[in-house]
Amino acid sequence: MSKKDKWPIYVPKPTFERLKKYYAYLMQIDEDYISSDELAKKFNIKPEQVRKDFTYLDITGKPKKGYHIPLLVEELGKLFGTRVLENLIIVGAGNLGSALAKYMGFEKMGVKVVAIFDNDPKKIGSFVGELSVLPLSFLERVIKRFKVRIGIICVPEESAQEVANLLIKKGIKAIWNFSPVPLKVPETIIVENQDITSGILTIKHILAKK
Numbered sequence: 001m002s003k004k005d006k007w008p009i010y011v012p013k014p015t016f017e018r019l020k021k022y023y024a025y026l027m028q029i030d031e032d033y034i035s036s037d038e039l040a041k042k043f044n045i046k047p048e049q050v051r052k053d054f055t056y057l058d059i060t061g062k063p064k065k066g067y068h069i070p071l072l073v074e075e076l077g078k079l080f081g082t083r084v085l086e087n088l089i090i091v092g093a094g095n096l097g098s099a100l101a102k103y104m105g106f107e108k109m110g111v112k113v114v115a116i117f118d119n120d121p122k123k124i125g126s127f128v129g130e131l132s133v134l135p136l137s138f139l140e141r142v143i144k145r146f147k148v149r150i151g152i153i154c155v156p157e158e159s160a161q162e163v164a165n166l167l168i169k170k171g172i173k174a175i176w177n178f179s180p181v182p183l184k185v186p187e188t189i190i191v192e193n194q195d196i197t198s199g200i201l202t203i204k205h206i207l208a209k210k
């Protein structure tokens with residue numbers, strides 16, 4: 001199994017990516033029903049594709065009405081595990097870490113930021129939203145107390161690997177890495193790299209071809 005396939009996602013990858021987009025969209029709209037035609041139009045795909053994607057969910061549409069949105073959201077929530085709340089921590093209380101700590105949308109995704117850490121003595125004790133910035137010496141205590149499995153890395157690239165090693169040593173099982181550094185981690189650790197350059201490169205490519 002290749003490194004990329006290490007963590008199976010139980011539905012085909014393109015379907016999984018589309019289901020994520022439907023979910024994010026459906027959570028924002030305040031309607032009772034949505035048809036596969038409407039969803040397809042929104043995402044510029046064929047209605048058959050939407051219906052095929054929904055075969056991975058325990059849901060059927062109603063003739064002339066479509067899919068009941070709250071049920072759809074519930075089923076998608078089961079697929080993404082958002083109904084179970086996971087506590088997470090952030091390391092790096094700089095620009096990005098602070099913005100993420102204040103982001104109100106996480107709870108809808110079934111995650112809650114319980115603490116933010118930094119190694120800069122000037123930042124420790126200051127507030128980011130309602131959270132007081134903690135020193136790294138509190139890491140183990142917080143991870144145990146709040147049963148934290150997810151850590152977000154928001155430190156400069158030269159510190160990212162060292163922070164990843166520390167998080168893993170203290171019990172973190174999954175890392176959401178915002179630094180541009182590819183992390184070396186044991187096989188059992190889940191790493192999701194948030195590549196901020198990917199979106200802008202797509203835009204630049206399209207603009208360059210126009």
Ligand SMILES: NC(=O)c1ccc[n+]([C@@H]2O[C@H](COP(=O)([O-])OP(=O)(O)OC[C@H]3O[C@@H](n4cnc5c(N)ncnc54)[C@H](O)[C@@H]3O)[C@@H](O)[C@H]2O)c1
Nearest residue numbers: 092093094095096118119120154155156157159178179196
């Ligand atoms: N700012 C953005 O919009 C953005 C976007 C995408 C990715 N990133 C990436 O995210 C990371 C953070 O970016 P930023 O703009 O927030 O940087 P920043 O300099 O504003 O913040 C980094 C913070 O990490 C802390 N830090 C450094 N080493 C540490 C360590 N070993 N342990 C704990 N804390 C430590 C610093 O004290 C600082 O508070 C970088 O790797 C950057 O490339 C930033």
